[in-house]
Amino acid sequence: MNETAKSSRGARTKGDVLLEIRNLQIEGESDEVWQPIVRGVDLTLKRGEVLGLIGESGAGKSTIGLAAMGYARGGCRISGGSVVFDGIDLLTASDETRRKLRGTRIAYVAQSAAASFNPAHRLLEQTIEAELREGFRTKAEAEKDAIELYHRLRLPNPEEIGFRYPHQVSGGQLQRAMTAMAMTCRPDLIIFDEPTTALDVTTQVEVLAAIRDIVEQFHTAAIYITHDLAVVAQMADRIKVLRYGKSVEEAPTREMLTSPREEYTRSLWSVRKLGKQEQPGGEPILQVKNVTAAYGNAVRVLSDVTVTVPRGRTVAVVGESGSGKSTLARVITGLLPPIEGQIIFNGKALPRALKERNADTLRRIQMIYQMPDTALNPRQTVYEVIGRPIEFYRGLTGAKKEARISELMKLIEMDDSYVDRFPGELSGGQKQRICIARALAAEPELIICDEVTSALDQIVQEGILQLLMRLQRELGVSYLFITHDIATVRAISDEIVVMFQGRVVQQGPKTQVLSPPHPPYTELLLSSVPEMDPDWLTNLLARRKAQPEAMKAGDR
């Protein structure tokens, strides 16, 4: 346990080989048939090195990450290859040996800290659980060490935070507490599985910086799994690109970013270049005027919000979670009647509650959701999903309905043969296209898009955004686009509304909002968006240290 001494060396020294995976094959079971998920991946990791694994979902990243601990998820099995950790072959070792290694020499940080912590125990108890089990230290020593780790991870109030329960701290803090838990035994290897994917950009910066520092200080080797290139560029020494369970290419980070060799890697890199010329607004289709809303009698979620959507344009609403973006959507759709204020649609004030609105009003405002998985009824076929609004609003049945469905399928660039499928038989992007078709089936004038791309892979995102833009050009539909992703905003919006804690902070045409000078919160939000430059995080932290006032909304 003398690793603290190493931390003083600062710069990372890469030692001998710590983990070697050769020709790894993993299969997954579906319908009693074993299908390959990982097909012959090689991987070498030296002591103190950080390897980034990137790829779309289904590429096998997480499965490889778990296999590095000699573990296969339920329904999966490791069918070939070898995983050698510090001279021990994890695949042939006994369960007992593997169990001893896990948590002590190999640790794992999961994507959703909120789902991984036991809500019934305090953070500190859970942080030190593994080392007490192995009997490395007494409870008092372990607690002291955990608090020291909380310090290093820059958790606010490190002396006391351990005595809170998981629901009493924020998502970013929980993710850092989980990193502390992984660090308690000073493992040789930590596997980070998308640790910041569920976090807001402003919080993500904090967590990334904390993880990077502590891994460097303790000279820990790490496998960093993510689908976000800009993030992996900050964290990894080397990057490995995966697709369909195979390795596409592997190179040191800077080399990979500047000169990717493979076509697929280049396509990943190019996604962020999607863009749209801003168009000036015309007559408004929707005006939200001085709206204040709250859930029950509790805290106000929206206060005095005014937003205008011009016809045929896209207005992006940005802000972190809890800023009231989604509540705004609920107020507009009538699910949450506002306490004060008005919603004016096509020049007429809308009834506040959903029940008072007639079918024609409902038809004109449609909604697309973040998670296509929960937005589509798993027991309804595509035909039923798209057919219902056609029947409901326009009364079409039989051949006319089928013709309209076929037309809509063409609009969303999908083949007619998909109409008999259930959502479970479609990919994420296809499901989202079906959700778009369901909205279009009502022939709406305004579509509210609630984080429609954030659950999708980047390449799929690009396809969806292009589709939405094309539909706007062809059908003249207006979008209220709720998102926390600035890259998406850049790509598709005409106007931007920045929200923070239930208020509108800034509002205006895209170019105006995105060019300086910014109000402080907009500045914080924009500067927190990771860039592809591997020095971005280092530079940003240095800049923020120089101007501490910009940080004030950051540590949450």
Next chain:
Amino acid sequence: MTESAHTSDRPVAAAQPLPGRRSRRARVWRVLRKAPPTAWFGLIVIGLYLFVAVGAPWLAPYPESELVGGAFEPWGGQFLLGTDQLGRDMLSRLIYGARNTVGIAFLTTMLSFLLGGGLGLMAAISGGWLDQVLGRAVDVLMSIPQLIFALVLLSILGSSIVNLIVVIAVLDSTRVFRLSRSVAQGVVVMDYVEAARLRGEKLPWIMRREILPNIMPPLVAEFGLRFCFVFLTISALSFLGLGIKPPTADWGSMVRDNAALITYGDVTPLLPAGAIALLTVAVNFVVDWFLHKTSGLRE
């Protein structure tokens, strides 16, 4: 784990082009063809029982409650399965028993599911005061032991078959209400239910099309169980003289009336018991298969 097969969102022609829209009958047949032997066994047995129940007057050699011979006559000859303690033909009573016992149990279970399931869904969707009122009413009904409550109600109302069905169904529906309400609550919060509300759909559509298909597996499992329990309740009530009235053939009371025969090594009283057991097994085979089917749908 089939993700890798279509991770690309690019709309390509379907890997296996589907020939037009599959008709409902074709889909049902496709599912049936893949059913395991146990499910087939269950389906056939249930079909047989239904056939016997419906065709009882034509299938039975003797009328249901006529004294056609001496008491406790042996098997074979004139009476294939002998006669009971009063001299009624055992086979005929078994056949009629299928109609009475299974019919009443089935009707009762259906009614309790319609009632409990419908109200449970309404409570889950509407929430608020309706949920409170229904929930408390069910608490009251459940706080009194079911059998005693049924006895009290039947002695007040008189024990006709209609009363029997209604009373058992209402008492049983409390459990169905609880179950369907709690499973529906998990579905009500889904975005697709919100989408249906935003579309302006009315309560019956949301109940039937959005929620019901998603909570079928637990409800069907419960149906299998409840169906078997209703048998027991009816038998218990018959034993206490408040169930199916004596001349009417009922498997439960047939076991009781002829139980003495077992001491002489005669298996006749076990026949109605076996009929109940066989049906229970068959129903549960089908339920198991259905559960397996629906839980596998997500893959």
